[in-house]
Amino acid sequence: xxQHVREFVNxxxxxxxxxxEAAYPFIDVLKLKKNEFFVEEGDIARYISFxxxxxxxxxxxxxxxxxxxDISPLHSFVTALPSxxxxxxxxxxxxAITDCELLVIRRDHLEELFEKYNHWQKVGRRIMEEMFxxxxxxxxxxxxxxxxxxxxxxxMQFPDIFLHVPLQYIASYLGITSQSLSRLRKTVLFxxx
Amino acid sequence: xxQHVREFVNxxxxxxxxxxEAAYPFIDVLKLKKNEFFVEEGDIARYISFxxxxxxxxxxxxxxxxxxxDISPLHSFVTALPSxxxxxxxxxxxxAITDCELLVIRRDHLEELFEKYNHWQKVGRRIMEEMFxxxxxxxxxxxxxxxxxxxxxxxMQFPDIFLHVPLQYIASYLGITSQSLSRLRKTVLFxxx
DNA sequence: GAATATTTTTAACAAATGGTAAAAAATGAA
DNA sequence: TTCATTTTTTACCATTTGTTAAAAATATTC
Numbered sequence: 001x002x003q004h005v006r007e008f009v010n011x012x013x014x015x016x017x018x019x020x021e022a023a024y025p026f027i028d029v030l031k032l033k034k035n036e037f038f039v040e041e042g043d044i045a046r047y048i049s050f051x052x053x054x055x056x057x058x059x060x061x062x063x064x065x066x067x068x069x070d071i072s073p074l075h076s077f078v079t080a081l082p083s084x085x086x087x088x089x090x091x092x093x094x095x096a097i098t099d100c101e102l103l104v105i106r107r108d109h110l111e112e113l114f115e116k117y118n119h120w121q122k123v124g125r126r127i128m129e130e131m132f133x134x135x136x137x138x139x140x141x142x143x144x145x146x147x148x149x150x151x152x153x154x155x156m157q158f159p160d161i162f163l164h165v166p167l168q169y170i171a172s173y174l175g176i177t178s179q180s181l182s183r184l185r186k187t188v189l190f191x192x193x
Numbered sequence: 194x195x196q197h198v199r200e201f202v203n204x205x206x207x208x209x210x211x212x213x214e215a216a217y218p219f220i221d222v223l224k225l226k227k228n229e230f231f232v233e234e235g236d237i238a239r240y241i242s243f244x245x246x247x248x249x250x251x252x253x254x255x256x257x258x259x260x261x262x263d264i265s266p267l268h269s270f271v272t273a274l275p276s277x278x279x280x281x282x283x284x285x286x287x288x289a290i291t292d293c294e295l296l297v298i299r300r301d302h303l304e305e306l307f308e309k310y311n312h313w314q315k316v317g318r319r320i321m322e323e324m325f326x327x328x329x330x331x332x333x334x335x336x337x338x339x340x341x342x343x344x345x346x347x348x349m350q351f352p353d354i355f356l357h358v359p360l361q362y363i364a365s366y367l368g369i370t371s372q373s374l375s376r377l378r379k380t381v382l383f384x385x386x
Numbered sequence: 387g388a389a390t391a392t393t394t395t396t397a398a399c400a401a402a403t404g405g406t407a408a409a410a411a412a413t414g415a416a
Numbered sequence: 417t418t419c420a421t422t423t424t425t426t427a428c429c430a431t432t433t434g435t436t437a438a439a440a441a442t443a444t445t446c
Contacts, residue, residue: 060333062337067333067336067337069329069332069333081322081325081326081329082326082329085322085323085326114311114315114318115311118307118308118311118314121311121314121315121318122307122314124318125307125314125317125318125321128318128321128322128324128325129274129278129321130278131325132274132321132324132325132328133274133275133278135325135328135329135332136262136274136275136328138332139262139328139331139332139335140253140260140262142332142335142368143260143365143368144255144260146401146402146403147402147403148402166422166423166424167423167424168423168424172336175335175336176402176403176404177403177404177405178423178424178425179403179404179405179406179424179425179426180402180403180404181424182424182425182426183403183425183426184402184403185424185425186425186426339431339432339433340432340433341432359392359393359394360393360394361393361394369432369433369434370433370434370435371393371394371395372394372395372396372433372434372435372436373432373433373434374394375394375395375396376395376396376397376433377432377433378394378395379395379396387446388445388446389444389445389446390443390444390445390446391442391443391444391445392441392442392443392444393440393441393442393443394439394440394441394442395438395439395440395441396437396438396439396440397436397437397438397439398435398436398437399434399435399436400433400434400435400436401432401433401434401435402431402432402433402434403430403431403432403433404429404430404431404432405428405429405430405431406427406428406429406430407426407427407428408425408426408427409424409425409426409427410423410424410425410426411422411423411424411425412421412422412423412424413420413421413422413423414419414420414421414422415418415419415420415421416417416418416419416420
């Protein structure tokens with residue numbers, strides 16, 4: 001049950017058995033069917049989740065179109081951070097793209113853990129650092145690469161996502177329309193042959 | 194001397210006088226003349242800095258052109274995080290755009306502070322959270338807005354930067370060429386009249 | 387202050403991506 | 417399976433941004 005999250009966390013900050021034991025009572029399992037929501041628009045995000053199984057999508061509505069900010073890789077932490085941090089209604093929506101099994105922890109419980117265990121606070125810090133670096137990488141990609149290159153890199157980096165996620169979501173993650181993605185896929189296909 | 198950094202940090206996590214006193218011995222002042230470097234390409238970033246005075250630019254070389262990742266607002270924390278976190282040679286370069294006065298702290302000293310004081314660890318976590326949310330906002334801007342809109346918003350949000358920073362740097366921060374920025378500025382100008 | 391280097395602007399054309407509309411294909415439900 | 421719905425693709429034209437080159441403006445150095 002906790003195997004993946006333990007690997008993920010211990011890779012950042014090795015924790016003692018006692019520190020893990022302190023966390024377990026706060027961790028719940030949440031199963032979502034495909035298309036169910038983890039956070040709906042206007043909710044206050046009170047939980048952080050770890051995707052034990054399945055894929056989540058973080059997106060928001062912009063002039064009637066959905067803008068995908070993130071498609072969670074397997075075994076990663078996800079929340080609607082702006083809402084979570086500031087306790088304000090979320091503009092970000094988090095939805096299960098596939099059936100999901102999530103490990104979730106409530107914000108106030110996590111804060112309690114952070115206050116009591118410096119090492120858990122450190123885990124929180126290290127996770128944010130990694131997420132920040134990832135996001136910076138994505139900004140560089142927007143500045144220096146064409147949509148085609150971004151698409152190819154995404155294919156290489158997260159091939160499993162393409163098996164489970166509708167192309168329109170991938171398009172908006174890449175910052176283009178699904179029509180443009182479709183056109184671009186055609187040229188990529190011919191280039192490869 | 195410490196006024197601005199105290200305000201910045203206390204806004205995120207109120208610290209006791211004792212916690213501040215523990216930090217002071219680790220904080221040094223570093224003055225940089227315009228165009229001097231805080232981190233050069235290939236350096237390992239061993240310091241985090243807080244811009245007490247002046248503006249820093251974080252950029253990297255991509256096929257002979259400089260890509261600006263960040264122009265630090267006054268009174269903010271800056272480092273080349275990928276290098277800092279992983280202790281690897283930095284591809285990011287940090288340079289003073291104006292004369293600067295920086296408060297700097299060495300990584301090993303900061304880690305020591307983090308280990309000893311849970312609240313300092315929390316400060317580190319909260320700063321990363323804020324930076325992550327900011328970066329996400331920037332990604333949304335790339336996806337949903339044209340360069341013109343991004344330019345206008347930047348003008349409104351950081352008017353002081355435009356007084357001190359060459360336009361070419363702003364252009365690459367916005368993800369466009371300086372020629373495009375120039376063209377775009379002309380139309381913005383006429384629109385306003 | 388003159389000379390030099392750097393930055394910004396302008397222009398014409400090229401390439402990438404968007405918008406709209408509709409067809410085709412794939413998926414899901416009865 | 418069949419029908420209805422959703423997703424993906426195609427096509428055409430519009431818009432945005434890039435590329436190249438050169439001129440103009442500004443800053444720097446001697």
